Amino acid sequence: MLAVNNLHVYHGYLHVVKGISFQIQKGELLAIVGANGAGKSTLLGTLAGVYKAAEGTIELEGEDITPATMQTLVKKGICLVPERRQIFDSLSVKDNLLLGAYHRYRRDKKEIPRDVEQVLELFPRLKQMLDRPGGLLSGGEQQMLAIARGLMAKPKLIMLDEPSLGLAPLIVKDIMTILRKMCDELETTIILVEQNVKAALKVADRACVLSHGQISISGTAQELMNNETVQAAYFGKKQSNLVRESIS
Amino acid sequence: MEVFSQFIQLFFSGLTIGSIYALIAIGFVVTYNVTGVLNFAQGEFAMLGALTAISLSGAGLPLWAAISLAIAIVVLIGALFEKTAIYPARHSSGATLIIITIGVSFVFRGLAIFIWGTQPKSLRPFTANDPITIFQAVLLPQNLWAIAISLVGVFSMGYFFNKTYIGKAVSACVVNKFAARLMGIHPEKMSLIAISISAGLGALAGIVIAPISGASYNMGMMLGMKAFVAAVIGGLTNAPAAVVGAFLLGILESFAEGFWSAGLKDAISFALLLMMLFVKPNGLFAKATGKRV
Numbered sequence: 001m002l003a004v005n006n007l008h009v010y011h012g013y014l015h016v017v018k019g020i021s022f023q024i025q026k027g028e029l030l031a032i033v034g035a036n037g038a039g040k041s042t043l044l045g046t047l048a049g050v051y052k053a054a055e056g057t058i059e060l061e062g063e064d065i066t067p068a069t070m071q072t073l074v075k076k077g078i079c080l081v082p083e084r085r086q087i088f089d090s091l092s093v094k095d096n097l098l099l100g101a102y103h104r105y106r107r108d109k110k111e112i113p114r115d116v117e118q119v120l121e122l123f124p125r126l127k128q129m130l131d132r133p134g135g136l137l138s139g140g141e142q143q144m145l146a147i148a149r150g151l152m153a154k155p156k157l158i159m160l161d162e163p164s165l166g167l168a169p170l171i172v173k174d175i176m177t178i179l180r181k182m183c184d185e186l187e188t189t190i191i192l193v194e195q196n197v198k199a200a201l202k203v204a205d206r207a208c209v210l211s212h213g214q215i216s217i218s219g220t221a222q223e224l225m226n227n228e229t230v231q232a233a234y235f236g237k238k239q240s241n242l243v244r245e246s247i248s
Numbered sequence: 249m250e251v252f253s254q255f256i257q258l259f260f261s262g263l264t265i266g267s268i269y270a271l272i273a274i275g276f277v278v279t280y281n282v283t284g285v286l287n288f289a290q291g292e293f294a295m296l297g298a299l300t301a302i303s304l305s306g307a308g309l310p311l312w313a314a315i316s317l318a319i320a321i322v323v324l325i326g327a328l329f330e331k332t333a334i335y336p337a338r339h340s341s342g343a344t345l346i347i348i349t350i351g352v353s354f355v356f357r358g359l360a361i362f363i364w365g366t367q368p369k370s371l372r373p374f375t376a377n378d379p380i381t382i383f384q385a386v387l388l389p390q391n392l393w394a395i396a397i398s399l400v401g402v403f404s405m406g407y408f409f410n411k412t413y414i415g416k417a418v419s420a421c422v423v424n425k426f427a428a429r430l431m432g433i434h435p436e437k438m439s440l441i442a443i444s445i446s447a448g449l450g451a452l453a454g455i456v457i458a459p460i461s462g463a464s465y466n467m468g469m470m471l472g473m474k475a476f477v478a479a480v481i482g483g484l485t486n487a488p489a490a491v492v493g494a495f496l497l498g499i500l501e502s503f504a505e506g507f508w509s510a511g512l513k514d515a516i517s518f519a520l521l522l523m524m525l526f527v528k529p530n531g532l533f534a535k536a537t538g539k540r541v
Contacts (some may be wrong), residue, residue, distance in 0.1 A: 048430065070429045070430060070432075071429060071432045071433070071434055074430070074431065074432035075432060079430070080430055082426075082427070082430065086424055086426060086427040086430070087424075087427065088419075088420050088423040088424055088427060088428075089423065089424075090419075090423050091416070091419060091420065091423060095416050095419075098413070098416065099416055099417065099420050099428075099431050099433070100431060102413070102417055102420075102431045102432050102433050103431070103432030105413045149431075153431070153432070
């Protein structure tokens with residue numbers, strides 16, 4: 001569904017993403033994990049049109065979308081739920097959801113209220129607070145709102161940047177369960193960037209570890225769970241110095 | 249009883265001028281919120297609206313048609329202003345953008361002198377202007393038109409921003425441009441919409457005041473400055489608070505003029521501006537709304 005080929009991205013002179021290639025199939029959940037500064041958010045930002053690729057291609061269902069703008073990519077079905085939620089905090093929960101469907105409001109005017117109801121089935125907690133300003137929601141509720149708003153775009157691919165950031169473990173568990181449900185029941189394709197590796201690998205189909213702008217390890221989520229290097233770096237198991245250096 | 253009737257008279261005069269300030273102040277706030285630009289050409293839209301309506305009406309068009317067409321023309325001028333002056337300089341500093349808007353206001357004034365000359369002109373009242381007496385205070389129907397149109401304008405804007413999809417998209421750009429882009433919203437288009445609406449509101453204000461105080465090439469500057477004071481009273485980002493500020497300013501000016509001297513009117517307005525900037529720079533209602541300049 002999405003194919004990334006030899007992608008290079010720079011921030012000024014800083015070479016952040018260094019020749020990344022991967023593919024993701026429809027309905028799959030791909031987790032991308034790695035340390036701070038590994039290039040995860042830049043990679044997602046580039047896929048969403050926030051940053052420009054210096055080299056390489058991004059193909060969505062066979063179409064080259066590398067140079068497209070954020071707005072064009074939303075129309076094509078790519079949606080980014082950015083780090084720190086970025087909800088419209090003075091607008092109501094309902095307005096946040098409606099704005100998620102902005103790119104299709106002329107075409108699907110009649111469907112949108114029904115879509116709000118459907119999305120709220122996934123996030124029943126939001127049902128009680130539709131008129132409340134987004135800024136007054138708790139961190140977990142804001143994250144749910146950000147994901148729900150993303151779903152309102154009816155994306156083919158939804159990308160989430162650190163959805164567990166700053167949230168209590170129970171809320172993280174809820175959110176991860178919802179993500180899995182989105183893949184299984186709605187056939188949504190998801191790229192999940194996470195530092196909470198354990199939580200991400202529990203729900204992902206496949207995963208890759210990003211290190212210094214390159215994919216250092218990739219495989220199924222189970223393979224990564226059992227990978228000694230990953231265990232050493234993220235699950236606190238004893239490791240040799242060599243392993244620790246290779247992942248940092 | 250005489251003092252009471254004078255009080256009522258001055259109160260209604262204040263509401264009338266306040267309603268004009270309110271329409272222009274909403275334009276200020278909408279433009280500032282969406283583009284970050286303090287548009288000091290905002291008052292000139294009132295001048296252009298008033299003089300265009302006078303010309304069209306003078307050319308034989310029915311008053312309603314002249315007013316509608318004049319507003320449409322000023323909306324187009326606003327759109328042109330955004331495309332040619334604001335959009336190309338959108339990455340410039342705030343100071344640069346302010347200077348651009350001041351420059352544009354001089355251009356508008358120069359064009360107005362060229363087209364309409366320097367003599368004040370008048371637009372006929374919207375309806376028969378027989379005075380109405382309320383508590384011994386004498387009011388002209390045009391004053392009531394001004395207040396009513398302003399209130400309709402204010403509520404229409406409230407409806408537009410809170411109930412329509414495009415209005416919500418404009419609001420989204422105000423709150424978080426980055427997130428708005430991620431939703432597929434083009435902040436640049438919203439900027440064009442915001443400035444065009446502001447121009448239309450300015451034109452409406454000028455047209456409403458023209459039958460009361462006439463219209464001339466230099467009416468826009470002072471109206472714009474007063475509306476700016478109202479917007480600052482409201483915190484610059486909060487349209488309803490700016491409307492309250494506009495009515496407060498109008499009433500204060502009217503009482504200053506009635507009880508002291510007409511010359512004190514402007515001094516009081518600008519003293520109020522300075523006081524607000526020194527004492528409550530975030531606006532009179534910042535605590536209640538959480539909005540900041």
